Amino acid sequence: MAKILIISGEPSGDFFASGLIKSIKKCSKNIDCYAIGGKQTESAGAELIADIDKLSVMGFTEVLCKLKTIKKVLDKVYGWIRENKPDAVILIDFPSFNFKVAKLSYGLKIPVIYFIPPKIWASRYARIKFIKKYIRFVIVIFPFEYDIYKKAGIEVYYFGNPSYSLYNKEVKSGGIKKIGSEDKYPVISFLPGSRKAEIKYHSGRIIESMLLIKKVYKDSFFIFPFKKEIDSSRFVSVLKKKNIPEKWYVITDSVSDALYSCDVTVVASGTASLEACFYGKPVIIVYYLNYLTYLIAKVLVNIRYVGLINIMANDCVVPELIESKFTPDNVFKEVDRFLKDDIYKKSVIDKISGTVSTLRIDALPLESSAKLIYDRIISKNN
Template identity: 30%
Template structure:
């Protein structure tokens, strides 16, 4: 059968790659075209567009690039029509993928949404579109079920695909030696995977470094961005830059400062205490504040419905606040112990399902004639 998969971000590419591998195990004749990145390409998908071209974040930034995004939409729609897939599989990336869902459904294609849009957090009206333009939705957050079912969405909880990725990870025993990471403690800096995140976060994180003269800082860089984005770090003797090896960094880290996103949950599942930071443009932040209906932004806190990890957002994201929390969580303190205990509960909530395999089986069984 033929599958068309669309992911627009780094995390979506990771999960898309694992999904492609599972589809191929079950369907030896699978033909797969995809929008994603290196993970999906390495898994065997024919890569149409790399997510590095699609990584616009924030309301203002999206508006500035609206013509470019519309061009991508038209290109994607035309490519789907030409390919004539048996299934269109959309991974997260709601602003783009909900439009593709509508187009695909109106043109008679089966539409599956993997990693549901977070319409419960803002703009619940979009949930009606999810019901109308998808055949099935695969949720990776258990608390979403009640919300989506209330709107009549055909939703199935499949567990969290990060467990698939972490389960297959093998630590490199020579990692520290290879990257000349000799000091302890090790503080991981995860500034994000998109250019706006790096620009909004990294320089503030660098100002934190002098406050911990004995620590080794390791920046988890990403290869989809030009190395020049990390130029401000290169000359700092206390910092190492490691590219596309985030899990290796987390496997040796004592503490992490993490930009809000999928990385917050990954860090927690690795058992690394963390403080979450986030900053966007003033316009985007004001719009978000007016629309968002949930009390937290990090996945860890959302899943646990409690402030497990501190969130320093916008004006609260200051050097002083980051340093204060880092000192509390780097040492053997009550705050660190409480966070680690909450992580143990988080592991139980997330579970250990083979998510990628489950999604592949559900889609293929759905497509096969009865």
């Protein structure tokens, strides 16, 4: 049996890892998959070496608080790799951890593939030298990334964006359902984020924003989507603490249903902020960091925008409310403008659509990536 190790460090990576594992297993029945991942990775058929719940942290200062835990998991991974000598190691983002794994694997002559490499175009571009030395090839999920790696002389492949591919499948299958009723307007979807720290920092601001909207729009209704693997208990506790009536909102585990049903989406920056743009609705991107983390990020990050849709367009396609700008008053103002100014709303949606269209490609991202890894690495070693 061939052995592969897949490492993701956060919920969005867990989602991509699970799809990749399913696709790899379709290539051959004689593959055992092991992972640093979460519930989705495990349900896809991988044996977990460690759970990402111990690793998924946000920002520099939060990482410092978990250094002992991260080192413990890293030592466990090192031991497993030395003992099992997998046929391939597949890394998904999470560079601070994954670079250490890559270096060890390279030294043991184990091929390393980076599926969704770190965002070197946003910060720490010098990491590309490490990638060139230790990584066999990279698979990117944005077309502009392909040119960056190609120019650097790195073997790179682009088969499309997995999130956009999944969206297209859901639309074609008719699996997306409407939440809410015709007498509710506007319907606002709030996506606070997937990490514990994001939910901690965002919950109060989101709920205060909701109260401001409700004062002006008496029939407004709110949707809070949390994927099954996300612990939403902190957010629910804030709702109860603020005495928010349950008839005002619904909590769902279907992000796609929430995005399809709303009139406006307010979403934490990250993978979900791009997914929100697939549905042809106005989007507002928000984010709040620990202040020290924010100051460090300002020094390291060399891009004008934080939202993926804006980065892709190199333009402020959708409004961003980051750090001190992320206030309930500002969220209300942006929502209110979208609801009252049809010309502005249409111009934003048109820009979103034009930017999203650059992701269209005939290939199936996860299936094509799995076949490449199997043909180039796994089948040749067995």
